[in-house]
Amino acid sequence: xxxxxxxxxxxxxxxxxxxxxxxxxxxxxxxxxxxxxxxxxxxxxxxxxxxxxxxxxxxxxxxxxxxxxxxxxxxxxxxxxxxxxxxxxxxxxxxxxxxxxxxxxxxxxxxxxxxxxxxxxxxxxxxxxxxxxxxxxxxxxxxxxxxxxxxxxxxxxxxxxxxxxxxxxxxxxxxxxxxxxxxxxxxxxxxxxxxxxxxxxxxxxxxxxxxxxxxxxxxxxxxxxxxxxxxxxxxxxxxxxxxxxxxxxxxxxxxxxxxxxxxxxxxxxxxxxxxxxxxxxxxxxxxxxxxxxxxxxxxxxxxxxxxxxxxxxxxxxxxxxxxxxxxxxxxxxxxxxxxxxxxxxxxxxxxxxxxxxxxxxxxxxxxxxxxxxxxxxxxxxxxxxxxxxxxxxxxxxxxxxxxxxxxxxxxxxxxxxxxxxxxxxxxxxxxxxxxxxxxxxxxxxxxxxxxxxxxxxxxxxxxxxxxxxxxxxxxxxxxxxxxxxxxxxxxxxxxx
Amino acid sequence: xxxxxxxxxxxxxxxxxxxxxxxxxxxxxxxxxxxxxxxxxxxxxxxxxxxxxxxxxxxxxxxxxxxxxxxxxxxxxxxxxxxxxxxxxxxxxxxxxxxxxxxxxxxxxxxxxxxxxxxxxxxxxxxxxxxxxxxxxxxxxxxxxxxxxxxxxxxxxxxxxxxxxxxxxxxxxxxxxxxxxxxxxxxxxxxxxxxxxxxxxxxxxxxxxxxxxxxxxxxxxxxxxxxxxxxxxxxxxxxxxxxxxxxxxxxxxxxxxxxxxxxxxxxxxxxxxxxxxxxxxxxxxxxxxxxxxxxxxxxxxxxxxxxxxxxxxxxxxxxxxxxxxxxxxxxxxxxxxxxxxxxxxxxxxxxxxxxxxxxxxxxxxxxxxxxxxxxxxxxxxxxxxxxxxxxxxxxxxxxxxxxxxxxxxxxxxxxxxxxxxxxxxxxxxxxxxxxxxxxxxxxxxxxxxxxxxxxxxxxxxxxxxxx
Numbered sequence: 001x002x003x004x005x006x007x008x009x010x011x012x013x014x015x016x017x018x019x020x021x022x023x024x025x026x027x028x029x030x031x032x033x034x035x036x037x038x039x040x041x042x043x044x045x046x047x048x049x050x051x052x053x054x055x056x057x058x059x060x061x062x063x064x065x066x067x068x069x070x071x072x073x074x075x076x077x078x079x080x081x082x083x084x085x086x087x088x089x090x091x092x093x094x095x096x097x098x099x100x101x102x103x104x105x106x107x108x109x110x111x112x113x114x115x116x117x118x119x120x121x122x123x124x125x126x127x128x129x130x131x132x133x134x135x136x137x138x139x140x141x142x143x144x145x146x147x148x149x150x151x152x153x154x155x156x157x158x159x160x161x162x163x164x165x166x167x168x169x170x171x172x173x174x175x176x177x178x179x180x181x182x183x184x185x186x187x188x189x190x191x192x193x194x195x196x197x198x199x200x201x202x203x204x205x206x207x208x209x210x211x212x213x214x215x216x217x218x219x220x221x222x223x224x225x226x227x228x229x230x231x232x233x234x235x236x237x238x239x240x241x242x243x244x245x246x247x248x249x250x251x252x253x254x255x256x257x258x259x260x261x262x263x264x265x266x267x268x269x270x271x272x273x274x275x276x277x278x279x280x281x282x283x284x285x286x287x288x289x290x291x292x293x294x295x296x297x298x299x300x301x302x303x304x305x306x307x308x309x310x311x312x313x314x315x316x317x318x319x320x321x322x323x324x325x326x327x328x329x330x331x332x333x334x335x336x337x338x339x340x341x342x343x344x345x346x347x348x349x350x351x352x353x354x355x356x357x358x359x360x361x362x363x364x365x366x367x368x369x370x371x372x373x374x375x376x377x378x379x380x381x382x383x384x385x386x387x388x389x390x391x392x393x394x395x396x397x398x399x400x401x402x403x404x405x406x407x408x409x410x411x412x413x414x415x416x417x418x419x420x421x422x423x424x425x426x427x428x429x430x431x432x433x434x435x436x437x438x439x440x441x442x443x444x445x446x447x448x449x450x451x452x453x454x455x456x457x458x459x460x461x462x463x464x465x466x467x468x469x470x471x472x473x474x475x476x477x478x479x480x481x482x483x484x485x486x487x488x489x490x491x492x493x494x495x496x
Numbered sequence: 497x498x499x500x501x502x503x504x505x506x507x508x509x510x511x512x513x514x515x516x517x518x519x520x521x522x523x524x525x526x527x528x529x530x531x532x533x534x535x536x537x538x539x540x541x542x543x544x545x546x547x548x549x550x551x552x553x554x555x556x557x558x559x560x561x562x563x564x565x566x567x568x569x570x571x572x573x574x575x576x577x578x579x580x581x582x583x584x585x586x587x588x589x590x591x592x593x594x595x596x597x598x599x600x601x602x603x604x605x606x607x608x609x610x611x612x613x614x615x616x617x618x619x620x621x622x623x624x625x626x627x628x629x630x631x632x633x634x635x636x637x638x639x640x641x642x643x644x645x646x647x648x649x650x651x652x653x654x655x656x657x658x659x660x661x662x663x664x665x666x667x668x669x670x671x672x673x674x675x676x677x678x679x680x681x682x683x684x685x686x687x688x689x690x691x692x693x694x695x696x697x698x699x700x701x702x703x704x705x706x707x708x709x710x711x712x713x714x715x716x717x718x719x720x721x722x723x724x725x726x727x728x729x730x731x732x733x734x735x736x737x738x739x740x741x742x743x744x745x746x747x748x749x750x751x752x753x754x755x756x757x758x759x760x761x762x763x764x765x766x767x768x769x770x771x772x773x774x775x776x777x778x779x780x781x782x783x784x785x786x787x788x789x790x791x792x793x794x795x796x797x798x799x800x801x802x803x804x805x806x807x808x809x810x811x812x813x814x815x816x817x818x819x820x821x822x823x824x825x826x827x828x829x830x831x832x833x834x835x836x837x838x839x840x841x842x843x844x845x846x847x848x849x850x851x852x853x854x855x856x857x858x859x860x861x862x863x864x865x866x867x868x869x870x871x872x873x874x875x876x877x878x879x880x881x882x883x884x885x886x887x888x889x890x891x892x893x894x895x896x897x898x899x900x901x902x903x904x905x906x907x908x909x910x911x912x913x914x915x916x917x918x919x920x921x922x923x924x925x926x927x928x929x930x931x932x933x934x935x936x937x938x939x940x941x942x943x944x945x946x947x948x949x950x951x952x953x954x955x956x957x958x959x960x961x962x963x
Contacts, residue, residue, distance in 0.1 A: 152928060173933045174903075317615070321782035324615040324801040390801065397632060398832040400502065401523040 004083060004091055005054045007038060007076040009069045012048060016406075018070045019043050021063050025217060026076075030058045037217050038076060047279065048238060049216045050075070057081045059088050139189060142166030150177035157182050157193070160239075215242035223247045245279055280371040291433040294351065295468040299428045300477045304488045305458040306444050312491045320386055327461075328364070328418045329389035330491070331441060336360035336380035337494050338484035339414055345480045346413050347436040349471045363412035363432060364392055366399040373399045374432055376412040420444060426462040436472050437480070440464040461488075501527045503830070504618055504631035506610045506776070509536020511807030511819030512637035513594050516603045518824050519635075522831045527604040527629065529620050534594040534605070536639050537808075538816040540587050541659050546682060548583035549662065550849050553689035557851060564888055574690060576667050583662065612777030616802045619777075633802050633830050636790065637819065638776065640769040640808035643788075645674075648735050650765055654743050655735060658683075661764045668692050668762035672745050674732050676703035678848045680766035681715070685850035688724050695725040695758055697747060702728055704848070708860040708909040714893060715911055718852050730756065735763055771809040794838035796826035804830070818844045842907075845923045847916040852892055855919035858907030858926055861897055870900040872932070874956025876948040878912045880963035883943040889913035894952040896922070896932075903931030908949075918946055932956060 009019050022040040026032060036052045060077040063069050077088055145165035150158070154177045158165050165177055168185050172178035186192055210230035215223070219242045223230050230242050233250045237243035277285065309330055316325050339346040339360040348355045360381045363374035375395035377388055398404050415432040420443040429440040440463070447460040463484065467477045487494050501524075505516045508530030516528040533540045552574075562569045598605050606629075608622030618629045642657045644650065650657045656664075661683050669692060673684045676698035684696045696703065696719070703719070703726060704712040720726055729750035738744045738759070745758045770788035781800045784791040789812075790805040792798050798805055806826050807819030821839055828834030848854040864871045878884040878892035892912020899906055908922035925935055932953055940950040947962075954960045 173937060174931065321615075321800040393632065393802070394832070397502070397830060401831050401833075403522075403832045 003054070003056065004077065004079040004088065005056065006074045006091070007050060007053065007078065009041065009071045009073050009075055010050060011071045012043060012046065012406075016043050016071060018068050020068050021065050021075070022047055023065060023217075024061060025049075026058045026061070028058055028061050031081075032056065032058060032078065040216070040218060047216075047218060047244060049218075049241075052078060054078055059083070059085075060092065062092075139163045139167050139185065148177060149175055151179065154179050154182050161186065161191075161193070213242060214240065215247075216244060219244045219247045223250075226251045248278060278370055280368075280373075284371055287433060288430050291431050295349075295431050295433060296470060297428075297431060297466050298469050298474065298477070299464055299466050300474065300481055301426065301462060301464045302481045302485055304461045304463060304485045305449065306461050306488060307459050309488050309491050310444070310459060316385060323386040323389060324393075325385055325389040326392075327420070327444060328416070328441070329385055329392055331416060331418070331439070331488070332362050332364060332377055332380055332388050332392065333383075333385045333494055334484055334487040334491075335362055335414060335416060335439060336383075337487045338480055340381050341483045342476065342480040344476045345437050345467070345472060347471055348413060348434040349436055349468060350434045354471050357413040360414060361412045363409075363415040363435070364395070365415060365417040365429075366396045368400060373404065373409050374412065374415055375399050375404055375409045415439070416441060420461070426464055428464045428466050431466055431468055437465055437467040437477070439484075440466065499627070499629050501525050501604070501629060501631045503527075503633040503635065503827070504529065504610075504629060505635045505637055506618070507536060507637035507639055507772075507807075507809075508534040508594065508605075509637060509639050509807065509819065510538045510816040511639070511823045512536065512635070513598065513603075514820040515635045515637060515806060515823035515827050517597060517601045518827045519831075520601045520603050522827065522833065524633075524827075524831070526602075527606055527631070528598060529606045529608060529610040529618065531607070531609045533588075533591045534598070535587070535591040536637075537641075537658075538819075539590050539594070541662060543816055544590060545583040545587045545662050546686070547849060548586045549579060550682070550686055552579040552582070553686045553851070556689050556691070561888065574667070576664060576690075580663055580665075609775070611775065612781050612783075612803070615781050615800065631802070633804065635796070635823070635826060636776065636798075636803070636805040636809055637807045637823065638772040638809045640771045640789075640814055642679075642765060643768045643770045645732060645765065645767060648732070648765065654737055654741075654762060656762060656764045658764075658766065664762075668760075670760045670762075671695070672697065672743070672758060672760040672763040673766060674745075674763060675766040675768065676700075676726070676728070677705070677766060677768065678846070680764070681719070681848060681850045681854075683764050683766060684719065684724055685722075688719075688722055689851065693723070693725075695727065695760065697730050697732060697745075697758075698726070698728045699731045699750070700728065704854070706860075707854065708856060708895065708907070709862060710895060711854060711856070711893065711909045711911045715850065715852070715854055718891065718911075719850070722851075727756070727758075769808065769814050771811070773809060795829045796822055813841060813844055813846065815844060815846065843923065843926050845919045847919065849916065852889075852912050853915045854909075854911050855915045856907065856909040857919055857923045858905065859897060860907060860909065861895075864897050864899075864906045871906060872898045872900050872956040874898070874952040874954065874960075876951035876955055876960070877963060878945070878948055880951065881945060881948045883945050883947070884913060886943070887913060892948075894918070894948040896949075896952045896956050898932045898953075898956050903933060905930060905932065905935065908952075912945070912948075914945055918949060921946060921949055 019041040022042040024039045025037045032052050032055060034052055034055045038050050038052050040047055040049050056078040057080065058076060059079050062074055062076065069075060074092065077092065079088060140162045142164035143166060148165035149170065150165050151172060157179060163182060163185065168177045168181050170177040171181050183193060208231055213230040215230050216237055222244055226247065228247050228250045233242045233246040235242050236246055313325050313327065313330060316323050343356060346357045346360060359379045361376050361378045362380045363376045365372050365374050377391055380388055395404065395408065412435060414435055415438040417429045417438060418441040419427055420441055424442050426442040427440050429438045431438050442462040444459050444461040446457050449456050449458045449460065463481065465477055465481050503519045503524040503526050505512045505528045508528055512528060513534065516526050520526040538544065556574065559569050559572050595605060606620050606622065608620040610618045610620045613619045613628060616631055616634065618631065618634060619626050620629065648655065652660045658679060667690055671687050671692040671694050673680045673694060673696045676696050680696060681703060684694045688694045702712050703716045716726060727747060730747040732745060733748045733755065734746040736744050741761065743760050743763055745760060745763060747756045747758060771790060773785050773788065773790060778785060781803060783798045783800045783803060790798060790810050792805050792810050796804040796806045796810060804826050806822040808814045825834065825839055842858050845855060845857040861873060874896040876894045879890045884890050884892065889912065892915065895909045896905065897907040898904065905922060905925050908919065910918055935953045940946050951960060951962055
């Protein structure tokens with residue numbers, strides 16, 4: 001396996017099972033240096049760049065732009081020019097036989113050290129890193145290294161460099177691995193620590209040369225387009241690179257500056273602002289477009305009297321100082337109960353297979369300044385209302401700050417969208433694919449109702465369920481709404 | 497009208513304003529409510545203005561000892577108004593600086609008194625009437641104030657609290673300081689340097705209860721040597737005015753057998769602090785108060801939904817740097833970022849700005865021994881430190897405590913010149929869980945007071961070189 005390196009689809013985050021090839025930056029036959037950009041991969045959440053694990057010649061590119069590739073599958077082969085083609089073919093044949101389709105679990109540090117006959121064919125590095133040659137793979141292997149004694153700095157640098165501390169001979173006091181040990185082993189493997197970027201960021205827009213700032217190709221191009229200097233950007237990407245979002249964040253500042261300059265030139269300011277979609281908006285656009293296109297939506301609506309529910313809420317909030325339960329929290333709980341009672345709605349459908357869920361993982365739509373996100377209350381059927389309420393509060397807080405972890409907003413078997421606080425009477429929502437249904441909640445308002453021929457006043461809420469008719473029929477949706485209404489109008493039944 | 501914020505902070509001291517700025521950095525829409533000057537006690541009535549006064553005291557001391565260095569200084573006199581003016585202008589300048597910081601970080605500054613109206617709801621009574629705000633998260637950082645003794649009224653004329661002690665118009669000839677904790681000892685030292693005859697009264701067996709015994713004993717000896725009269729095991733029974741301009745204090749000895757009368761011109765009450773928990777509406781949401789302080793978990797959560805408390809109001813140690821650190825931890829925890837380890841109080845350093853200075857971090861020798869683990873103790877007297885001798889401040893001690901088995905630095909206790917600037921070295925070592933060997937391997941620069949830190953570690957291993 002002399003010097004042949006395969007590049008596989010990385011796993012960025014718990015729920016990533018596949019990625020779309022967004023752009024190739026190299027062609028077969030190109031000579032490349034370790035760290036060069038190979039391709040951009042787009043997932044439902046991010047666009048990021050895969051870099052070369054080693055220097056050599058690009059011998060094979062597997063997959064065209066737009067192709068969706070499972071995590072762990074081979075994307076490219078890099079090898080010295082003198083490696084014969086049939087050796088590469090042999091390797092690829094072997095990789096295809098052994099590479100898993102969809103279920104590479106990414107836990108590089110926790111994996112038991114296993115001698116591998118074909119180390120280059122299996123990704124076993126940190127997310128975002130592509131598997132390298134024998135030396136790089138050797139440094140990253142070795143099982144859980146959390147118990148290895150190391151100075152705090154050494155530990156951090158090792159993590160950043162993808163080095164398993166088990167591989168590093170320790171020379172420090174008390175047998176600790178020190179920074180010098182990491183540097184030594186990197187050097188022994190022909191690598192070196194990058195000099196840190198200057199952290200000084202000037203207040204004004206920088207004019208200085210930003211060609212040395214490490215950035216994703218997309219970010220670099222976007223920055224040029226928007227007139228943003230990369231020195232003015234945060235570096236939130238992998239490996240401390242400037243990502244597209246960082247450039248976009250810096251863009252408003254830059255455009256204010258250039259706007260002022262434009263006026264100084266005597267040009268009248270433009271009345272139309274054109275702006276490319278943010279990453280989040282683009283994701284929302286693509287996903288909702290897809291849902292509306294693929295899933296035949298139909299809606300079922302029901303009015304619910306919630307006076308008893310409001311009394312329960314008041315009682316809970318009066319009794320428990322740790323609770324500030326909202327109507328929405330109770331809706332999450334009631335929906336969980338209804339999903340368990342009518343499991344046909346508790347499903348995901350990817351166009352081919354229906355997945356039925358035992359637990360109710362309920363996604364709650366949270367509005368952000370520029371978009372929305374749907375963090376998930378997992379196993380809501382097992383949780384009390386106060387626990388659900390505090391979980392939603394935490395998720396919503398962190399959703400707005402952008403500190404949710406991927407596993408906190410990916411997945412889910414059902415969604416709730418509530419516009420009641422804006423005084424919306426009723427509305428219908430687009431299904432959060434691949435889920436089977438979404439509940440749209442309007443405002444609870446006092447309305448006249450007729451009971452046994454008498455006019456009375458009740459607090460009424462309108463619920464609209466949008467369902468995917470491919471897997472949920474009208475009667476099933478109606479049964480679900482009826483169950484949900486039952487739980488909401490007789491809250492005690494949620495205790496059963 | 498209701499206004500919504502993601503996070504509101506009540507109190508603009510070193511806990512509150514740091515919490516607000518960190519929250520804003522993390523993306524919270526943040527407001528800070530303060531009824532008085534920004535900066536809290538620390539900046540307006542504590543740490544900073546006392547340090548400005550203490551600088552004056554140091555100059556007084558320098559003038560008195562200038563002869564040792566060959567200087568002949570004519571008779572000097574103190575214009576107290578100028579010194580206090582300096583102290584106040586430093587405080588005011590910094591307070592304005594905080595207003596600027598809040599603006600810079602887009603934190604809304606609301607002036608007025610905040611009260612919880614319910615969960616996640618505050619009403620603020622300001623100059624233009626009351627307004628109600630909603631916030632998902634409310635951080636209480638209302639601080640603490642000097643504790644009062646029953647039957648003794650701090651009138652601001654004859655009997656002073658910390659505030660009056662910081663803004664004297666006239667230097668009292670005789671001064672009685674009640675309570676020999678950090679604040680009492682600092683005021684006793686300050687006024688003795690400025691020229692008052694100071695009597696320091698403490699109920700416990702020695703001054704600075706809570707400090708390492710050996711250090712406290714040295715401090716007591718140093719203060720006595722400076723002419724401060726120290727009465728330990730005495731408690732205040734009565735403090736009665738005698739005429740317009742003097743007081744008689746009645747003190748009882750701990751044994752209770754005899755009482756003692758002390759004549760004084762002014763008295764400073766420094767018997768600890770109590771949290772500012774009143775009139776906050778805590779009862780409306782059911783937040784728990786114990787012994788005058790809000791009860792929280794390690795992260796500042798009070799157990800009431802969305803309500804947190806940090807700094808002095810959340811209990812000891814009552815230190816500005818603890819408050820600031822808790823502020824960041826509390827807010828980062830709400831935001832789901834940052835560290836997974838809560839602040840360990842044994843890693844919070846303490847500094848006392850008396851002359852000599854006192855600083856410490858970690859366990860005292862008594863506490864370490866009480867744990868039952870075998871320990872090693874290192875001592876380095878400043879008498880053996882070239883820099884200290886050159887400064888003419890050869891009195892002092894750097895004491896280190898190590899776990900014999902693990903080598904962990906358990907505690908460090910320092911007394912002497914500028915030790916408040918030295919203790920940080922040991923604090924870093926504790927935070928990194930350094931052993932005696934790591935400290936031995938560290939190079940300390942010469943000639944500095946810090947060399948005595950190294951020497952103390954050597955001594956703990958019976959390897960002292962310079963003494």
